[in-house]
Amino acid sequence: MQSEESHRLKIQNDFAQLSQVRAQVKNFFSKNLSSKDLMQVIQSVDEAVANVIEHGYPDGRNGNIEIELLKFNDHIAIVITDDAGHFDPAALPAVNPEERYEQGLDGGIGVYIYSTFMHATREPLAGQGNRLKLVKRIE
């Protein structure tokens, strides 16, 4: 499906760049989403990109992450493509944080948040890299 409008940003695997990502997501979708949905989309992208930076490059190499923002008639989408090693979602299960606390763990909250706020599909790319697509309907 052809998007009506798109915006692409590229960052390196540096946590300091997350504030710039949040600002650009806010700016791009601010006229299309309610304030509540916009907050959820910003938080979802923040969590997803932070996960890539935190877990995708355990060898410490420089990495590249591309974030494509897309507007459609009835939904918005964000496609996050990285050049990290293949990322196993099962390693960070999207489980209730309270259950994680009871188990003595505290990881997996980011996946839980973006999977709750948006429809998420992930696929490994040939060779190396991953693509995560986040979709939210426009109410």
Add this chain to the structure above:
Amino acid sequence: MAAEINIKNLGGGKVIAYLNGRLDVAVSGDIEEKLVAAIEKDSIKNMVLNMDKVEYMSSSGFRVAIALLRRLKDEGGQLKICCLKPAVKRIFDVIELTSLFEIFDSEESAVASLG
């Protein structure tokens, strides 16, 4: 704005920690280190996290709160949270952490609940 922290010691092993700014993965580790250092330095058992000035909180911020809760409970202490902005409160609700934490609307009621 990056998150900042100020700690007010109430005596008797009680403190209020005031967080200020955006609590994301870039700053959460530093915030946790400072809070844990304060707990160890002054033998703190009971803490109120005042989040009136926290505009945004990512999962890394929740990890800090969970780590503090676990640490203080292990010492027989308590962690109370107060003054959440609506946007941050919504995240607590969605990820079902309101049942894990004791959350108060005002600082006074949070401090009073420490006993």
